[in-house]
Amino acid sequence: MSTVIVHCPCCDSNEVYRHGLSPTKRERFHCQCCRRVFQLIYRYEARTLKIGINTVIQALKSLRPAG
Numbered sequence: 001m002s003t004v005i006v007h008c009p010c011c012d013s014n015e016v017y018r019h020g021l022s023p024t025k026r027e028r029f030h031c032q033c034c035r036r037v038f039q040l041i042y043r044y045e046a047r048t049l050k051i052g053i054n055t056v057i058q059a060l061k062s063l064r065p066a067g
């Protein structure tokens with residue numbers, strides 16, 4: 001059993017737990033700190049593209065429905 005250290009993209013807490021799969025079969029995580037659900041894939045993409053985490057956070061915010 002491997003352990004993956006995942007940090008919440010919203011509050012950077014490591015109090016995150018697996019939260020099943022998204023409709024696109026990507027792992028989702030639930031943050032105990034701010035209670036948000038996010039997908040780990042964003043972290044991977046950020047690392048691959050060598051862009052800052054702030055860019056990813058902005059992208060995540062833009063994906064949220066308005067209101």
Ligand SMILES: [Zn+2]
Nearest residue numbers: 008011031034
């Ligand atoms: Zn959080």
